[in-house]
Amino acid sequence: MALILVTGASSGLGRHTADALADDGHDVVVHVRDPARLTDADGTARWKGIVTGDLAEPDEIRDVARQACEYGRFDTVIHNAGVLHSPExxxxxxxxxxxxTALMDKPAxxxxxxxxxxxxxxxxxxxxxxxTATYDDTKLWVTALALACAFRWEGTTSHAVDPGWVPTRMGGPGASDDLAAGHRTQVWLATHHDATPPTGGYWYHRQTQTxxxxxxxxxxxxxxxxxxESHTGVPLG
Structure with missing residues (x-):
């Protein structure tokens, strides 16, 4: 059983990822921006806990890290939260x-x-x-961050995942990829030990791509x- 944090998990891919991991028996902590979007009818009792905060606000990002650290060192952190066509x-x-990544204890x-x-x-x-960055820019940069972390700390692996263009609220109803397949790679990487490469992979539907x-x-x-580091005042370590 693993302790896993999933950001941006109130709906869409994050929610599917969190629910699948919880259904497999893992201790899942979910991050949501607005807890009012969750109700008991959503089955939130299956999760170990909830952390809240707006990831568009630096002070709230720091508070999300603080809340998450109260659960101890995570086995896996899935950075799922994202926005499209937004100044944020x-x-x-x-x-x-x-x-x-910089503020939390390094997960496995x-x-x-x-x-x-x-x-x-x-x-x-x-x-x-x-x-002035575009969505495409931000996703290149977070991919570079993932791969930069891949060999940075002993005992920590790191991967980037393309979930595909799936029909979530962000992807829109016209998205052509399989919604069910959109979270399976994250779930697999979070809990299995047979990925090749074991770190530094860029994945799409459990296959590596360039x-x-x-x-x-x-x-x-x-x-x-x-x-x-200059932008946030926080070194990666």
């Missing part, structure tokens, strides 16, 4: 995963939600500081981490 994309999609496994759209993201990191070259470029990773 940079903070939610890139800064929040960075800050939570880190999983970051990417997107196939990361392949058209920009390596111009001035967009992060200026607030990500944007910059995401594996150590010089780009270093520039990104330096900028995120």
């Amino acid at each position: 994309e940079i903070t939610v999609n890139t800064v929040a995963p960075y800050l939570l 496994r880190l999983i970051y939600l990417s997107s196939s759209m990361h392949r058209t993201g920009s390596t111009d990191l001035r967009r992060l500081a200026s607030g 990500p944007h070259p910059a995401s594996r470029d150590e010089a780009f990773q270093a520039r990104l981490l330096h900028l995120l």
Whole structure:
């Protein structure tokens, strides 16, 4: 049985991921922005706990980390939360995963939600500081973060996952990928030990793919981490 945190789990892929892990007997802590969106009828009793906070607000990101740390060291943290077509994309999609990773005790496994759209993201990191980044940019950067973490700490593995274009609230009803398949890779990586590679993979439906070259470029990773440290005032460690 593993202790697992899933961010952005009030609905969509995060909710499916959290429920599947809980149904498999794991201790699941879910993060939600607005607890009012949850009711007892949702079956929330299956979860070990709930942490709350708006990942678009740096102070609340820090508080989410504080709340999560009260549960102890997680076996797996799944950075699922994300937004599309929003001025909050940079903070939610890139800064929040960075800050939570930096502020929390290092888990055995880190999983970051990417997107196939990361392949058209920009390596111009001035967009992060200026607030002009696109969704594609933020997903390239969080993919680079995932792969930068892959060999950083002994005892911690890290992967990036493309869940596909699935018909969630964010993906929209016209999305063409299988919703049921959208969370299975995260669940598998969170709980199994037979992934190849064991760390540093970019995954789509339990198969590895080749990500944007910059995401594996150590010089780009270093520039990104330096900028995120300067932006937040928090080193990755």
